[in-house]
Amino acid sequence: MVDFQKIKGFIFDLDGVITLTSKYHSRAWRELADELGVPWTATLAERLKGISRMDSLEMILDAGGKTNGYSDADKERLAAKKNSNYLACLEQMTDADILPGITDFLEELMAHDYKISLASASKNSPKVLEKLNLAKYFANIVDPAKLSKGKPDPEIFLRAAEQLSLKPDACIGIEDASAGIQAINAAGELSIGIGDAETLREAAIHFTATKELTLAAIKRAMQSIA
The missing domain is CATH 1.10.150.240 (Putative phosphatase; domain 2)
Structure with missing residues (x-):
């Protein structure tokens, strides 16, 4: 069983997790x-x-x-x-482009004092967050321009954990792409895959859609991991 109480931070990918860019x-x-x-x-x-x-x-x-x-x-x-x-x-984006359940989940994380970071390969992620009115949740954003390697290398997720002043095993990474899941796992963080189960078969936890993301659902899933 993986200890839910040990988790102190959540690291998000952007596309396919927060919005569909x-x-x-x-x-x-x-x-x-x-x-x-x-x-x-x-x-x-x-x-x-x-x-x-x-x-x-x-x-x-x-x-x-x-x-x-x-x-x-x-x-x-x-x-x-x-x-x-x-x-x-x-320029066409608005908060209507936020994927279902994401705003509520971010609010839940903030209410429970979890640290939050963004680990996206997109150099435009700050602009996207502003267009979605979500910038207030992401005081920590990894700058991909300062990385030497891209996903599936773990560098971006390790850097995100450092920004949060957390050890990797205290973090959960959320991704919708296989390369991202591989990066999270290689970083020693707990991976959550959003989307196709076969594509994301390496994820420790799988949800079909973002609307399923809640702390309670994650805790239940973690309790089932041997």
Whole structure:
């Protein structure tokens, strides 16, 4: 049994956990892929979830057999163009884009004095939180620009725990992507997967949807872990 009382902090991914920015990311990446002549597929779109901007660009170029066709400067320009398209999409966001149950769960965490951090590969996460009116819950946000490795490497979740002044085993990480779950587990934190059970089979705890996230539900799930 895992001790629920030991948990002092919660570390959130952004896309698929707090809101669905993936549709905006996909739209912006697809526009770029079309420009580059790279076929857009559902498999490619899925692989890009939770991955950093430059790593995503490399995946797209690799999918089109164009990995060696661009200089580092070209790649920076392409990534910046994608980000510009994405930021334009973000202007449409409101608190109506918050996933079900997330605001209530954040309120519950605050009411019980849990520490909260955001561990997202997105460099635009502060802007997204502002558009959603959720910035007040996230005094701690890991800056992905200061990381040397992306998910599934545990660095971002270890950094989040450090920001909260907590040991990893006192933290729960919440993710919707396989790479994120792998990162949480490698960090030595307890992982909660939101979404498809097969995709997130490595998660210690699984919920189908964000609306299921409550402290009581997490405690029950933890009690069932051997």
